[in-house]
Amino acid sequence: MAAADDAHLLERLLKGEQRAYKELVTTYQSAMRAVAYAIVGQRHADEVVQDAWLSVVRNLAKFEGRSSLKTWLLTITANSAKGRYKQNRREVLLDDLPSPHGTIGDDRFVPDDGHWAVAPFAWHQDTPEALLTEDELRNCLEHTLASLSELQSSVLLLRERQGLELEEICNLLTLSLSNVRVLLHRARLKVFATVEHFEETGEC
Amino acid sequence: MLTCKEQVARSSDYLDGQLTFRERLLVRHHLMFCANCRRFIRQMRLMQATLKILPEPPIADVDALAERLAAERSRDP
Numbered sequence: 001m002a003a004a005d006d007a008h009l010l011e012r013l014l015k016g017e018q019r020a021y022k023e024l025v026t027t028y029q030s031a032m033r034a035v036a037y038a039i040v041g042q043r044h045a046d047e048v049v050q051d052a053w054l055s056v057v058r059n060l061a062k063f064e065g066r067s068s069l070k071t072w073l074l075t076i077t078a079n080s081a082k083g084r085y086k087q088n089r090r091e092v093l094l095d096d097l098p099s100p101h102g103t104i105g106d107d108r109f110v111p112d113d114g115h116w117a118v119a120p121f122a123w124h125q126d127t128p129e130a131l132l133t134e135d136e137l138r139n140c141l142e143h144t145l146a147s148l149s150e151l152q153s154s155v156l157l158l159r160e161r162q163g164l165e166l167e168e169i170c171n172l173l174t175l176s177l178s179n180v181r182v183l184l185h186r187a188r189l190k191v192f193a194t195v196e197h198f199e200e201t202g203e204c
Numbered sequence: 205m206l207t208c209k210e211q212v213a214r215s216s217d218y219l220d221g222q223l224t225f226r227e228r229l230l231v232r233h234h235l236m237f238c239a240n241c242r243r244f245i246r247q248m249r250l251m252q253a254t255l256k257i258l259p260e261p262p263i264a265d266v267d268a269l270a271e272r273l274a275a276e277r278s279r280d281p
Contacts (some may be wrong), residue, residue, distance in 0.1 A: 003253050007272050013277070015276070016275075016277040016278040017274065018270050018271055018274040020270075020274075021270035021271075021273045021274045022266060022267065022270035023276075024269055024270075024273075025266050025269055025273070026265060026266060029263050029266075030260050030263070048249050053269070054273075054276065055275055057273050057276045057277050058276075060277065066280065104212060106209075109207075109208060109209040109212075113207065113211060114207025114208055114209035115207065115208050115209075116208045116240045116241075119240045119243075120240060120243050120244045120247060122243060123247055123250065126250065126254075127248075127250075128250065128253040128254040128256070129257070130256060131250070131254050132257065132258065138258065138259070141254075141255075142259060143248070154254070157255075159220075159259070160255040160256055161255060161260075163255055163256075164216075166220060167256070181216065181217060181220070181222060182243050183218055185213075185215070185216035185217075186250075188215075188216055188248065188251065189212075191251055191255065192247065192248060195247070195250075195251055195254070198249070
């Protein structure tokens with residue numbers, strides 16, 4: 001959302017216009033939830049988002065537009081998550097959980113020369129819209145996303161769905177750039193393997 | 205020259221613009237000569253675009269929440 005839109009929305013929020021709040025929640029809640037989910041996990045993510053919303057409303061007048069509204073909301077969410085649960089989640093990082101359709105792993109390559117042993121299967125569709133006309137693929141993707149670790153799926157969604165820069169993800173989740181890169185790459189390969197499996201077999 | 209396996213290992217960094225200039229050239233060079241890896245990268249991009257538009261689960265009780273937040277706001281002007 002552009003700065004002018006932010007400013008207009010903010011004006012309506014300050015007046016207490018209910019429709020503006022609905023717009024705010026609809027636009028930003030899923031990004032906030034992804035941040036909360038990454039830091040405190042599924043069990044507490046909803047509470048953290050609720051806390052964050054209250055804190056947002058109480059501090060609205062202090063928002064100065066130095067960052068985008070989205071960045072401000074996500075920073076509040078991250079702080080609210082970190083303040084509430086100080087546990088260190090870093091150990092989760094190396095957990096690479098098995099995914100329903102595996103990944104693009106070493107077994108796809110010839111050990112001696114690193115060429116493809118099983119080349120990538122050519123998908124039947126070449127637009128995202130065409131891929132998603134298959135309801136079963138949607139379910140299949142949801143299933144794979146749910147199989148990722150909390151950090152992996154949050155990082156993936158913050159990057160691909162919310163379009164955050166890697167730097168922003170590092171700051172919000174207090175992760176190093178190299179950790180974010182690893183999380184993102186592993187998550188992508190698993191989702192890739194899922195689409196490939198579906199395109200190849202027509203089954204989830 | 206990179207192997208296919210090495211190209212795949214760098215693919216996310218390539219897509220995110222995280223490679224050094226030299227590494228980026230190595231990947232481009234590999235892609236120029238390898239149809240399988242070109243397909244891989246093209247389909248990685250398609251996968252990214254698909255996640256971007258994958259419908260999200262609807263937010264529960266958005267009206268109730270909006271009402272509560274608006275009320276909270278008017279209590280604390």
